[in-house]
Amino acid sequence: MSEELIPENPEQETEENEAEEAVKQRKNGLYPGISDELADNMKSGWADTEQHGLQPIAQAEHTAARRAALSARFPGERLVIPAGNLKTRSNDTEYAFRASTEYAYLTGDQTQDGVLVLEPKGGGHKATLYLLPRSNRENGEFWLDGQGELWVGRRNSLSEAEQLLNIPTKDVRELTAALTEATGPVRNVRGHDPSVEAALTDKVTAERDEELRVYLSEARLVKDAFEIAELQKACDATARGFEDVVKSLDKAEATSERFIEGTFFLRARIEGNDIGYASICAAGPHATTLHWVRNDGDVRSGELLLLDAGVETNDLYTADVTRTLPINGTFSPLQRKIYDAVYEAQEAGIAAVRPGATFRDFHDASQRVLAEKLVAWGLFGDLDVDKVLELGLQRRWTLHGTGHMLGMDVHDCAVARTEAYVDGVLEPGVCLTVEPGLYFQADDLTVPEEYRGIGVRIEDDILVTEDGNRNLSDTLPRQADEVEAWMARLKG
Numbered sequence: 001m002s003e004e005l006i007p008e009n010p011e012q013e014t015e016e017n018e019a020e021e022a023v024k025q026r027k028n029g030l031y032p033g034i035s036d037e038l039a040d041n042m043k044s045g046w047a048d049t050e051q052h053g054l055q056p057i058a059q060a061e062h063t064a065a066r067r068a069a070l071s072a073r074f075p076g077e078r079l080v081i082p083a084g085n086l087k088t089r090s091n092d093t094e095y096a097f098r099a100s101t102e103y104a105y106l107t108g109d110q111t112q113d114g115v116l117v118l119e120p121k122g123g124g125h126k127a128t129l130y131l132l133p134r135s136n137r138e139n140g141e142f143w144l145d146g147q148g149e150l151w152v153g154r155r156n157s158l159s160e161a162e163q164l165l166n167i168p169t170k171d172v173r174e175l176t177a178a179l180t181e182a183t184g185p186v187r188n189v190r191g192h193d194p195s196v197e198a199a200l201t202d203k204v205t206a207e208r209d210e211e212l213r214v215y216l217s218e219a220r221l222v223k224d225a226f227e228i229a230e231l232q233k234a235c236d237a238t239a240r241g242f243e244d245v246v247k248s249l250d251k252a253e254a255t256s257e258r259f260i261e262g263t264f265f266l267r268a269r270i271e272g273n274d275i276g277y278a279s280i281c282a283a284g285p286h287a288t289t290l291h292w293v294r295n296d297g298d299v300r301s302g303e304l305l306l307l308d309a310g311v312e313t314n315d316l317y318t319a320d321v322t323r324t325l326p327i328n329g330t331f332s333p334l335q336r337k338i339y340d341a342v343y344e345a346q347e348a349g350i351a352a353v354r355p356g357a358t359f360r361d362f363h364d365a366s367q368r369v370l371a372e373k374l375v376a377w378g379l380f381g382d383l384d385v386d387k388v389l390e391l392g393l394q395r396r397w398t399l400h401g402t403g404h405m406l407g408m409d410v411h412d413c414a415v416a417r418t419e420a421y422v423d424g425v426l427e428p429g430v431c432l433t434v435e436p437g438l439y440f441q442a443d444d445l446t447v448p449e450e451y452r453g454i455g456v457r458i459e460d461d462i463l464v465t466e467d468g469n470r471n472l473s474d475t476l477p478r479q480a481d482e483v484e485a486w487m488a489r490l491k492g
Contacts, residue, residue: 034144042143049154054163059315062226063108064166066219070106071118071125073215077185079125080200081106081216082193083114092146096274100192101408102216104316109165111155113172115196120184129165130172133158175199187212210415218416220407222429227407228463230317231431234272235461235472237311238319241267242476245307246490249299249327257281257295264309272311276318277410280308283327287455288439290400301328304335306455316408320433321473322459329487334450336480338438342456343478345369345436349402353434353462353469357426363402366436370398373438379447397440397447403433406461426464431472435459 070079083103086094099110107116113132118125134157135142135149143150158169179186179199186203188196189212223231241264245252252259260281268275282292283299287306299305305327310319324339326332331339349366371385371394379397380388388394405412405421412431413421426432437457440447461472477486 039140042140043137046137050157051160054160056166057108057164059108059226060164060166062224063106065224066106067118067125067127069219070215074187074212075123076120077187078120078182079116079118079212080179080186080188080196081116081118082189082196083109083112084192085194086112086147098274099316100189101220101316102189102213103192105216105220105408107165107167108315109161110316111161113193115172115175115193116167117175117178127167129161129167129169130175131156131158131161131169132173133171179203189213189216214415214417217413218420221405221413221416221420221424222427223407223431223463224429227317228429228431230313230315231319231406231461231463232472234276234311234313234317234319235321236475237267237271237313238309238321239473239475240271241309241311242307242321242323243490246325246487249305249491252283252299253301253327255299257283257286257297257299260299260305260307261295264307268309268311272313273316274312276310276312276320280306280322282306282308282455285442285453285455287324287457288441288453289455290439299327302332303327304454304456306457308457308459310410318406318408318410319461319473320406320410320435320459321461321476322435322457323476323478323483324456324458325483325487329491330484331480335454335456338440338451338454339456339458339480341370341373342436342438342458343480344373346434346458346460346478349434349436350460350462350469350471353426353432353464355427355464355466355468359422359424359426359432362432362434366402366434367394367398370394370436370438397438398436399439400435400437402436403459403462406431406433428464428466430464432462432464433459434462 081103083099086097089095097112103114103116104110107129109129111131115130117128117130119128132155134155142148149155156164158171162169176195176199179196182203186200187208188200188204190197190209244263244267245260248259248263261279264279265275278293280292281295282289283297283305284303286292286297287304304324306322306324308322310321312318326335345366348369349362352362352365368385368389371388374380374394374397375385375388380393435457437455439455440451440453442453444452458478460474463470463472477483
């Protein structure tokens with residue numbers, strides 16, 4: 001483990017005095033009933049819970065390799081990557097904290113207010129993780145401060161965090177002064193920690209910071225072994241969540257789409273950290289709304305349920321899977337016709353995912369199949385498939401792109417350069433979704449009346465391998481007959 005180098009910090013004592021004064025003011029102002037005797041009593045009688053000999057977390061060697069690659073990309077520059085802070089939901093309540101993707105990717109840590117700093121040293125960088133230490137019991141912080149451990153739970157000490165993450169640690173309350181005094185070129189991942197940005201105001205430029213953000217986005221295009229295993233874990237848990245939903249469809253019919261949302265969320269919290277994004281539990285005509293997340297509509301027998309949901313693992317990797325299911329367990333002839341068209345389009349798209357193919361290939365393959373179906377159904381008059389595709393007319397009913405990168409963010413690598421992503425070439429380790437769909441809006445007068453209000457999407461998470469691809473979510477059936485048999489077995 002690297003030796004921690006503690007720089008001189010003449011402001012540290014002042015900061016500690018200010019913290020003590022703030023706690024004292026809270027005690028005297030907000031909690032006037034606190035006696036000196038109680039305050040003294042709360043300082044002592046606590047067991048030593050410090051843990052020793054901890055083993056590094058499973059991804060420590062992978063995060064070290066990621067930091068090494070980052071160091072090589074920006075030699076001689078100080079790099080600052082914050083986790084972010086709590087965000088207020090309302091009044092004195094906060095949203096559940098989720099560390100920034102860049103920070104978690106490089107450290108494996110998920111604690112609020114943390115900041116990773118890579119400081120130039122020799123031919124590379126010295127990494128330091130600035131974290132909030134254990135709550136101070138001497139000054140009452142741990143029980144008088146709203147974020148004290150008595151209120152929100154124990155956190156790792158700096159020593160424990162250093163053992164687990166295999167990165168030297170320091171008190172984050174020293175960071176502002178250190179950044180203010182820093183010299184030389186600096187880059188920062190913006191948008192996560194205002195105090196860090198304020199300390200670096202005169203030391204960074206938007207262009208240089210964006211280069212850092214883009215690099216970290218592109219670094220995630222190809223997943224390492226740890227990430228692939230996490231994505232598989234997310235897909236497996238997601239499949240079980242879909243099974244839970246099918247088993248409870250009768251209860252959803254008696255209530256609303258919210259029952260479906262809650263059922264899947266339970267699985268996400270049991271087997272992972274959370275849902276990876278807001279679940280789309282779209283029954284009936286709601287399935288034609290791409291991002292239907294209100295989930296407050298009726299669930300009716302004879303209609304379709306479009307369920308787009310994913311479990312996020314405890315290490316923050318998410319699945320992104322969609323199945324369109326007949327609520328009563330059986331597709332009607334028209335529902336099956338539309339469903340089969342989407343299934344064929346997805347099959348064509350998945351077949352186009354392989355090393356050396358371009359990112360656009362699977363989209364083009366899926367769109368061609370859907371255009372062929374729409375032409376065959378007479379929705380374009382005398383136009384042929386090539387003309388429809390040239391003009392993009394199929395998009396009235398296909399609407400969206402056929403997939404995206406997947407990883408720690410559901411739309412991973414989102415700020416990568418066009419030439420590296422959308423115009424890029426697939427290689428082993430890339431993970432993406434293939435998700436064609438057809439959506440006939442309830443008020444669309446250009447299609448036969450019986451089509452209106454039907455929406456179908458099928459989505460799977462596909463890993464590019466050395467010789468083709470692997471469907472990480474293939475435990476969930478896709479073909480119509482298999483879907484019906486699967487639902488009958490689960491509901492039986």
